[in-house]
Amino acid sequence: MATQTRVSHRHVLDLDIFSQNEIEEMLDTADSMKEILSREIKQVPTLRGRTVVNMFYEDSTRTRISFELAARALSANVVNFTARGSSVEKGESLIDTVRTLQALGADIIVIRHKQSGAPYLVAQHFAGAVLNAGDGWHAHPTQALLDLFTIREQLGHIEGCKVVIVGDILHSRVARSNIWGLTKMRARVTLCAPPTLIGPTRFWKANWPELDIIYDLDAALEGADVVMALRLQKERQQSGLLPSLREYNRYFALTAERLAELGDDVLVMHPGPMNEGVEIMPEVAVAPQSVIETQVTNGVAMRMALLYRLAS
């Protein structure tokens, strides 16, 4: 057997502890999983008899369904747990819930929580594996991996690509995990947003000196291979971080004009759900350069790869 790096982490809580080789290996595994999804029978017996619990303390469509389809494609038993309608409403704590799920035979917990760090707490109290499906403003590693997978699949490589992340970076777990992943894979990353939605430059530069931070979108987009728009939550305006959504749209949205400037070879990405007409115009979301739906499809393959890795 050839010696290869092995992803030996017991949990996937963020991409910070993944090396470039480990990420590369996860992307290769996802590529193999994608073939299974193209078959008539989209299922392999690998995780038969294992139980995956999706614990979603926050609403989600694509991530939850994507995890559920991924677990089923590997023949695992899937249990969907939502805070609503559970003992959480009677005041059961997260830790007690995890202990209960463990006693019920859960092997893998997939957790989405609005509190940053919640998956780390779960990992301390659970004997199986924990997969972070998004925690607060902190991390969303499976989204970042599927974004990396999509970039590599579409462009053939990640290293050296110029990736512009535009939007509410300050509050975005997608941005943070993508910055970890993209910089590990040696992409050139540019952040673009109004200063109030980026946060202190000092923080970014201290952790990733190679990041470019540009407040003017047209300048940021120059020479971009990939542009990733982030969802702008409407509450941001109420909290005074933005003068108006219309102004945000004028200066920071992906519009048909900006897309025309970028040319035919650029990739337009968005982690969803989109606010069409705010950070991205409807015609851009469905333009030939848009791989937003491909991201969703690739999400299932990527999560199969992660569940497979964590199950052994």
Next chain:
Amino acid sequence: MTNEKQILSAEEIRRSLTRIAHEIAERNEGVQNVILVGIRRRGVPLARRIAAALADFEGQQVPIGQLDITLYRDDLHMRGPAPLVRKTEIQADITQRVVVLVDDVLYTGRTVRAALDALADLGRPMCIQLAVLVDRGHRELPIRADFVGKNVPTSREERVEVRLSEVDDEPDQVTIVRSE
């Protein structure tokens, strides 16, 4: 101390594969309905070589596929970290075709069992046949090969090492290694 003994030279490998190709054509009365499916990794270059031999004397290019059986293994929970999953690529539809599975060494039969399950998920072949370069015995399942390059009696303590220039960056040979 280890000692390593050659059991097939490059030339013998070539002759075995040519003979297997002839036997496949003979058994199936030609190769018009045959698909060769190599089990990753070393079954794949072997399938290619058999296909090249068939193209040579049957004048027909037989479709080749590659099968990764990792996700169908029965020992995943017993091993350490999960082995790498490589891609299964079979372009042609296998339903109603004669699938000849190709692998380097037949030992316990568990890999072939996994390959049979994997094929069943891809379609319903008319029949499945098995070609191996070396059969070393010690079956743990009721499986036998249809086409065998060489039968080699071994003990369980020995290892059979197949080296193929395409994947190993070394000249072709099969050796038997005994650790003492």
